[in-house]
Amino acid sequence: MTQRIGLVVFPGFQILDLVALSVFELANAEAGRAVYELEVLSEHGGPVASTAGVTVDSRAFDRRRFDTLLVAGSTTVPPSSGGLLDFLRRALPRTRRLGSICTGAFVLAEAGLLDGRRATTHWHFARELQRGFPAIKVEEDGIFIQDGPVWTSAGMTACIDLALALVEGDLGLELSRAVARKLVIYHRRAGGQSQFSALLELEPRTDRIQQALDYAKKNLHRNLSVDQLAEVAHLSPRQFSRAFLAETGQSPARAIEKLRVETARILIEEGGQSVDRIAAQTGFSDPERMRRAFHRAFGQPPQSLRRAAARTHAPAM
Template structure:
């Protein structure tokens, strides 16, 4: 049976959030039948201009009970939201099977009073402001998406793809979600509890040579990864490499490698059932105690606490 998805937009919305439409479109193509019907809806219908100036055509809000899922997108800046939009979302939270937000759309849900007593996430840059505005919510700033009952929220920008893939998986199974991810040339969706941050993005190397060394390190975390080995990967002398690496990333090679190892270990801990000692070996730590110390430095808590949190979230 086809599921009707309504995506609510408003003047000044962020057009990137509409990439979720493609996830549902590809799900239909992969299944060979209409699994999803998608409607863009707004308070009055007609053209609605995004923050980039690109307009989209919308239908007026319908009866929320007619929709399986109602999602609301975000905006590049905080806006005033109309009583009509907020009222529609309140009704949808009761009548539709699921209600959710993309990126800073969580602020719209908050204004509608839908976050109280709920776990939620949003773009990491706005998470603390969301928590401040809605103290009765439990805002988790480092999650890709969160499902709390019939309320779904996602992190910023492209995390909406992970949210949509999770909805497809929930509705029609993991295999269809995998097919969609492959066709969209994205990783099969990141787990909801996975960090919004990427160590490689945080390091931001300026040159191809330092980027090459980091890529080599990420692909060979089980090796010792000495400075000489990384310098060879960058085709630089040890002295040139060490100086350039610190100038470009602000870190020593050893600290950067530890960051990559911690990120890889956290992914394994959150998404699998490998014993902690095996995770330590697979991510290149000499022993679990060394990994524990690295986790405390990076996250303020040991691997076991992160595994417990991931299981509770699941």
């Protein structure tokens, strides 16, 4: 049976959110049949302009049923009209999945659909969402969150992770992985995974330091001493340490720990491997050392993050 997927847009929506529909389109191709029927919706129908100035055609709200409705976001907190809010309130009881992308969470919140639920949004707006809607439990560092039939995602490219998770729930892990390969991306990030990246945070200016970081990420299971990294960068250990600190604002040891913790967190949240194995794979000498590093980075042990990820992926009741 074909599932109707609706993406709700409004004047000033973020055009990147349309890529979520590409995930369902490619899922149809991989499945070899029309699993999903895709529609762009708006309150009044017709052309709707994005923040980029590009317009998309849309169909006006009506009383048709949708399997899944997703509300697009914007680069700011999006406007909410009475017609939009009424449409979403009516839709929730008769829609299997209702979700938001990025700041679209503010629209769901204003409609009262996130009260008492866990939710996320773009990290830049997470605290504003929490202040404005205290009945929501905002988890500002999640990629996406499912709470019953309601799904919310972080900003920008997180819409791909959200859509892949929906496809995985419908058609299985292998097909969703095939879609990810078609999109030329790593298979979707775990829902509880951090919105931030240690590598993006470091941003070295020279190729030598970048080369050392690339080597480190591929060899986290090794000791990764300053002498080793300096050799990769073709610098003396003293020159390397000084250049690394000047370019990244961190010592090599601190940066490597961040890379280890970030990689270990991904593996913890994905499940399937023991904590002991993940500790060895990411270069921690033992699980206790990894536990201490997790407390420094996240304020909680690996097991707590694994339980939180499991709750994120728990099926709706």
